[in-house]
Amino acid sequence: MKAQKKLNTFVTTTFEQALKKAKQFDSKPNFNQLLPGIPLAVKDLFCTDGIKTTAGSNILNNFVPSYESTVTKNLWNNGAFLLGKLNCDEFAMGSSNETSYYGNVINPIGDKLVPGGSSGGSSSALAADLTPATIGTDTGGSIRQPASFTGTVGLKPTYGLCSRWGIVAFASSLDQAGPMTKNITDCAIMLEAMSGFDEKDSTSINRKKELYSRNLNDNIKGLKIGIPKEYRVDKMPKEIDELWEKGKKILKNLGVQLIDISLPHTKYALPTYYIVAPAEASSNLARYDGVRYGYRSQKGKDLIEMYENTRSEGFGDEVKRRILIGTYVLSSGYYDAYYLKAQKVRQLIKKDFDENFSKVDAILTPSTPSSAFKIGEKTNDPVSMYLNDIFTVPANLAGLPALSLPAGSDKKGYPLGLQLIGKSLDEQKILNIGYAFEKNCGFKNEIKKWWL
Amino acid sequence: MSTEKFNYFINGEKGKYEVIIGLEVHAQVLSSSKLFSGSSTKFGAKPNNQVSLIDSAFPGMLPVINEECVKQAVRTGLGLNAKINNFSVFDRKNYFYADLPQGYQISQYKNPIVGEGKVFLDMPYGSKEIGIERLHLEQDAGKSIHDMDPSNTYVDLNRSGIALMEIVSKPDLRSPDEVNAYIKKLRTIMRYLGTCDGNMQEGSLRADVNVSVRKLGDKKFGTRCEIKNVNSIKFMQMAIEYEASRQVEVLEEGKRIDQETRLFDTKKNETRSMRSKEDAHDYRYFPDPDLLPLKIEQKLVDDLKKSLPELPDNKKERFIKDYGLTSYEANVLVSEKEISDYYEEVAKLSDKKLAATWMMGDLFAMLNDKGFNITKSPISAKHFAELVKSIKSGEISGRIAKEVFEIMVESGDNPKKIIESKGMKQQSDPKELEKMINEILTKNKDKVDQYKAGKEKLFGFFVGQVMKLSGGKANPQLTNEILKKLLKG
Secondary structure (H helix, E strand, C coil): HHHHHHHHCEECCCCCHHHHHHHHHHCCCCCCCCCCCCCCEEEEEECCCCEEECCCCHHHCCCCCCCCCHHHHHHHHHCCCCEEEEECHHCCCCCCCCCCCCCCCCCCCHCCCECCCHHHHHHHHHCCCCCCCCEECCCCCCCHHHHHHCCEEEEEECCCCCCCCCCCCCCCCCEEEEECCHHHHHHHHHHHHHHCCCCCCCCCCCCHHHCCCCHHHHHHCCCEEEECCCCCCCCCCHHHHHHHHHHHHHHHHHHEEEEEEECHHHHHHHHHHHHHHHHHHHHHHCCCCCCCCCCCCCCCCCHHHHHHHHHHHHCHHHHHHHHHHHHHHCCCCCCHHHHHHHHHHHHHHHHHHHHHCCCCCCEECCCCCCCCCEEECCCHHHHHHHHHCCCHHHHHHHHHCCCEEEECCCCCCCCCEEEEEEEECCCHHHHHHHHHHHHHHHHCCCCCCCCC | CCCCCCCCCCEEEEEEEEEEEEEEEEECCCCECCCCCEEECCCCCCCCCCCCCCCCCCCCCCCCCHHHHHHHHHHHHHCCCECCCCECECCCCCEECCCCCCCCECCCCCCCEEEECEEEECCCCEEEEEEEEEEEEECCCEEECCCCCCCCEEEEEECCCCEEEEEEEEEEEEEEEHHHHHHHHHHHHHHCCCCCCCCCCCCEEEEEEEEEEEEEECCCCCCEEEEEEECCCHHHHHHHHHHHHHHHHHHHHHCCCEEEEEEEEEECCCEEEECCCCCCCCCCCCCCCCCEECCCCCCCHHHCCCCCCCCHHHHHHHHHHHHCHHHHHHHHHHHHHHHHHHHHHHHHHHHHHHHHHHHHHHHHHHHHHCCHHHCCCCCCHHHHHHHHHHHHHHEEEEEEEEHHHHHHHCCCCCCHHHHHHHHCCCCCCHHHHHHHHHHHHHHHHHHHHHEEEEEEEEHHHHHHHHHHCCCCCCCHHHHHHHHHHHHHH
């Protein structure tokens, strides 16, 4: 409770129900499950049956779904139960959790630091030991960047590996749910539990379920890992470069062959992302109109005014900004120049990866261009905020799995992450690399529980 | 075939104008569930009783394509002699309205499931080909109800998400009559295929009508206006007539036609401007990221093609060839599958030509009168065939047949039984007839003399007397023959 007051991680808690479930489990324990009797708090973007689901927005302030998202249902079917709903950027649009209607979330690493975003409540709760593991969603880095900022593990799976059914949509062609955990073993267990084909999601991949946790293996000798030269940006702190070097050295010592590669279209990834994602969002968010559920403004004399008031009162500034951008890039006369071109560039970015994956098993990059920043530091400069996603968006655009691993700290003591990008559906391999890396990295997240 | 000439033009003071019409027909796909959800599509349910979380666009809900709707669209495409596109894409058409829960309609924009095709119309001036531009699948919206409450609008989402086929014609239609024939032809084809029930009262078939005019002889099309959502053929015809005349008036005044969307007011019988081109919605179409492109295997198309029923054009040919019907008769008898089925059953058991005549005459008149569909006919095809057989064999006369027909309608009885029990059999025994006629001639000796003296008009009088004496059962042909013979002698 004290933690909640200081860190503001939860939007909704379900402690009483969780306690009941825990007692139920204790009376009849069953350890033959992946997540036996494990309480889990989840990002408030997953619809939970009978439990308020806000997506961090005022417009869903009163929304209680009558259905359970496929991913959370999968967790419960594997023995876990719900601890509460975690704060996040409004409709997952943000990189610092500052766009949430329910207030900033604080990074347990230090007072006044952002926990990253959009899965900021998830990363903060995890790092602060308020949940043993959690899940987030990642559209442009929303799992990996907060993981990097809090010294935790975050995996964005291959697009289509986890069902999107029942997750409040941000950008449908990019959104993907994934685990956020303390270590790789937990990550593999969580992924195994939450993933799987779902006929209710047309973009879900129909294939046999993989046993990621059972197949976890730290022998990565002989693997080839690509080092893309384009993952360096202007004014990037030296510490990031040093971290990258450290990562390479660790992998080399494990018998990995490092190969310099080029992903020439990487520089277009961020602008491409900031066209595709808002375009889809502008359409996905049209359903929040005050007619059937959610917030409805009492002002306005006709339907159009009701829409205008509902949406201007219900959405925050960042969401409005992206709806405007998205509407603009889809408008007639601009569609070809923006949306269509962005789709073409997206194909080129994907092709870059495809070509290199014939030579390498995985790609190593930094997760973010900086460590956690201060609350308010970037709120008035959206572009600098967007730049935080520069290393994470390519994997979303290409639909590839990508893992952020805690790898070290900067001189302020703030954690930093490295990213492993894998081939499509090659989660097992990047988890294995991560597993070996974790054992040899010696990183330890030292968080003093200052909020107690 | 008639040699009648096409003659639908608007006469302005400055000359004759040709009317160019193109239709966008919205046909509801016959399927048990909606295009992207499992909700029922049954008509007439209580408001908002056939609405799933997907149809009402709850957060996180995703569309999943209903394969039956895809097959129905392919079948329809094949019935329209059209190209089936093995690759097509669902797009979002974005706009806000209270009865559009998602804030967008899922439709097909650049890549429709069906491409170019054609249908043939039988017009009094010959067969006319109408080009089909495309057919695409899309979702229907819900229904806003404004008249239930003075200050509130109610929304019924039962229709929301139901599959529609939008069938876009080329601008090949030239008159309200052609529009009538075109809609009826589409309806017939789809009803044969079982892909749309064509029920206009229930809104299963509606159309947006594009109208423009040009001076007769001009090659360039004029500026068109689109009349939205007209739901009966009669209203379409009225709207076209009004709109074409309006456009001619505007042109004759030396003004220009504004490209715009118009509404047809059925009460005032006029079209009114709804929005101009400048105010037109920017629908911001883009491929729906929740759905993968629709890929249809050629094998599926081939299999569907093989399983198609005989279509009206082919059936018509067959009726002309096998049953000796005229083009007109065949056309009428294939207009509904049920009518053609009924006819074929009757024709199998009786005289094909006579069956057609009697069906199109008395049977249709009776059904029309009672407002019955042929499937509800009080006379079964078997009984009707019996009746035709009795007429053909001369067992009863045409006049008696009408009486028998009436009794059949009332009782539903077998005509054989009626004829026998009421003693309605025609007197066709020459000996009996001769006896009867001699009796009459003897009785009317004076008239016989007058006839022989040249007053031939009296022939009718003698026939009348025979009919009177026989109770109308004398075989008219035989009566004539015998009378002539005896009067000569």
